[in-house]
Amino acid sequence: MNIIKSTKVLFLYKFMQRYASSQALATDLKSIVGNDNVATSTAVREQHSHDESYHPGHKPDVVVFAQSTDHVSKIVKYCASKRVPVIPFGTGTGVEGGVTAPQGGVCLDLSRMDKVLSINAEDFDCTVQAGVTRNALNTYIRDTGLQFPIDPGANASLGGMCATSASGTMAVRYGTMRENVMNLEVVLADGSIIKTAGLKGRSRKTSSGYNLTNLFVGQEGTLGIITEATLKLHAIPEAVLAAVAPFKDLQGAVNATVAIMQSGLPVARIEFLDENMVDACNRFSKLNLDIAPTLFLEFHGSNSNIEAQGQIAEETCKSYECLQFAFATDVDKRAELWKARHNAWYAAQALKPGSKGYSTDVCVPISALSGIVTFAKDELKRLNLLGPIVGHVGDGNFHVFVIVDPTNPKEIELVHQYSMALAKEALRVSGTVTGEHGIGVGKKKLLIDEFGAAGINTMKAIKQALDPMNILNPGKVL
């Protein structure tokens, strides 16, 4: 009894201690960024404790809303002096637990840094603050004839997309963030500010010094806080054509994808949905698609070549026995299709109310795609799990949205087993454990399988060099 009592007292003492230090933290931070930019309410901290995944949330002690790079620099400097963790937060739309605060600390919300700083239409580039979302940017530039096409589905912040090396449906044509970020402003762990591609750099090519830009793309806030990004823009295509092709079986759809990619057709999107995913989309988005393994395709080009592209794709799909190949030429029909595709994550979760989705995210060489998608389906059956499949198959990247009851530890364990098995199969066939979601807290063990000890030690040496006190998003990636 006494032991229990003293444990309780100790817990209460620790809680009070943390509360007191949180209050002191908040007071100090208010003096740096102003009262309106610091929140300690449970509601705000809760909202900043998790992303959209099943990964358990951990609340930060304080949420700070930075308004400028200067704010970020001062906050990080302050946190460094107190050895307090700093966790950057964009829109919270990640899926590997990247924004949780397992050690508490300061959640640095960048959503108020939402200014488009410059548009250089002649050079096809722009510079934005980290909190600008991709939709906000596209709305801002709609009259220039340009677009920022990288589209991970969610309306994520561009800073977050840089930090996680996002990609999505358009990557097969326009590349991932790695290919589209030209320069970053980053606040380092000591509060100093760098530009990764030169103080004013906006050139299309450079071989000047180490490629810091691509070191900070995908570092998930563990090496620095991204405050500004210079991004490539692309011309809005003169013409867009979409098509839907259901197939008799999975292999047909995947093999048609492989053939289309190998033909060199510059397809803008080529998305695979298995029959369960199509069924979920029909229900959630009130569509009437045939319930069969299906490809959604989109072609971008000039009025003169777009039909030729569509025709080649149609011929290819037919040679792999697609059940039909239906063009969606009008804008509304096309928008409806892609909205349904983007809502696939929510559609999958709606299959079982109260459930959470766990999204796997492997990417393999395209020749291994058919084999591993079959493996993914067989494993679902073996473990008796529900998991619609959706994929950016043109890149060899796909997700299984495993539907899980977050209150059932046995089910969570099964999903975990499944995810590990699929990731290891991806590694076996020369793929990667994450094509676009990142490592976060969910895939740290798999990172070791992927890179081996020497590779991990190299990453650790870089982390140690740039963040020796481990205050930047601690507990993530490594």
Add this chain to the structure above:
Amino acid sequence: MNIIKSTKVLFLYKFMQRYASSQALATDLKSIVGNDNVATSTAVREQHSHDESYHPGHKPDVVVFAQSTDHVSKIVKYCASKRVPVIPFGTGTGVEGGVTAPQGGVCLDLSRMDKVLSINAEDFDCTVQAGVTRNALNTYIRDTGLQFPIDPGANASLGGMCATSASGTMAVRYGTMRENVMNLEVVLADGSIIKTAGLKGRSRKTSSGYNLTNLFVGQEGTLGIITEATLKLHAIPEAVLAAVAPFKDLQGAVNATVAIMQSGLPVARIEFLDENMVDACNRFSKLNLDIAPTLFLEFHGSNSNIEAQGQIAEETCKSYECLQFAFATDVDKRAELWKARHNAWYAAQALKPGSKGYSTDVCVPISALSGIVTFAKDELKRLNLLGPIVGHVGDGNFHVFVIVDPTNPKEIELVHQYSMALAKEALRVSGTVTGEHGIGVGKKKLLIDEFGAAGINTMKAIKQALDPMNILNPGKVL
């Protein structure tokens, strides 16, 4: 007199000491890699002391020819134990002095690691040892319908091209090495071996851990020795069309380029040669081109769309008052043109026998191109220097091949002034001090101008973390 004598004695003593330690070094290295793979002759060391530029050469103490990754690992481990510099050497075709050995040490020649390890035609990728040259790879794969198009002009080794982030004439369509390297095997400063994109990784996309691949692309041998590379391959286009368009003036040629790029035309090459360069090419390659600012263009595509591409380019050039627009359809004529373009470096040097070329290498946003090319020409005139201009203008990248008498210090000083002024102008207009040649020994000061103290310190922290004893290509980049 006595002072002179004792200086001479001291020099002789130091020379003897270095000679003795070189001999000991060679003996030890022979025991690691075998007698046939170690050279200490003056001729071989001289040949490995310099690249193709005017930068003064410094001989290594020993040249070692590695035959395997295991050799490289053992050599680096040995050198680390003795704190001896290791300078990787591919073909010696660089132009910023990257292979010189200012502190002596071991030149690690990778040319005997010349095996193509795998071709995955279905996945459009291959894995090669570092010493395979780009021509050797293209010859090896010629029956697959695939090509490795990145073409810096010289027949460089692919390991060297990775290390220096090479690009060249085809980058405007196919990207630079940064976009075409999928994975690297690298030997680190302690002899350990990593794979930068996973132990077996060949996926088109990944967001797994830090982007080590692009940290090692462009590090110029200062962070690790690249021993193998997995590279993207591209389909050989069904049809190729080339064209030559001389212009009335510089502005017309540059503005036509800008307009072509902004139209989104997927031009495969678009090269600018000023009138001096055309003159030099005519002499060197026995051509008969009009002596005027000229664009060389190339289009890749299907038989059906290639003429449409050419036509759009022709219309654009005519609207900028090109003097003519001549298509070169037959293979021989095309080969002759591009051979002449590739020999431009030698053609420029042949303008003044006994001279060396100093190639500047700035890259700017395309909207700034016309202004800076004019600046480059005006400065040449002001300093009374001879410098034909040639450029991968589609990327905003161009070179002035300043012709210099390497025995005339005053002229070298002038060239230096010129190069600095041009690089600073590039920075002023948001460009970079090197688009594709790298920093080497030639541009270390400019790197500081480009990145500022915080950026340089970040690079230094990474160097310190990965090569704490500074044995890898010391004195380069930073």
